[in-house]
Amino acid sequence: MENQKSHCPINLSLEIFGDKWSLLIIRDMMFAGKRYFRELLQSDEKIATNILTDRLAMLELKGIISKAADPNHKLKYIYSLTKKGIELLPILAAIGTWGMKHEPYDTSIPSHAKKIMKGGKPVLDEMKKHLAKQHLKSK
DSSP states (O other), rough: OOOOOOHHHHHHHHHOSHHHHHEEEEEEEHOOOOOOOHHHHHHHHHOOOOHHHHHHHHHTTTEEEEEEEEEEEEEEEEEEEEEHHHHTTTHHHHHHHHHHSSSOOOTTTTOOHHHHHHHHHHHHHHHHHHHHHHTTTTT
């Protein structure tokens, strides 16, 4: 076991995705369909290349995402969410819902949180199935 600050489940989870960038990368993979390094660089938050490289490597090491060579381009990799990564969907939905309730946000941005708020667990389950088809199809 690695050297964690504590073995509290919340701490252990935050050590994986408690920084700003990791959940934004997962968000873009889940909700924006981004699968390539360059696509992930083009988010509104303007992540630096070295930070993106670091976070992708950490997320892969922790089993949240996987990386595979792109069969259509030898120098590119395709990033996919793993089952473990897809299981973060309810957490991201809850964070989005909280943000919509408590922070001013751009209402022109399509919000999966709104859809989930209205549809609840059945919508979440359908989204998980869609993500599994998209990201786990080659496994």
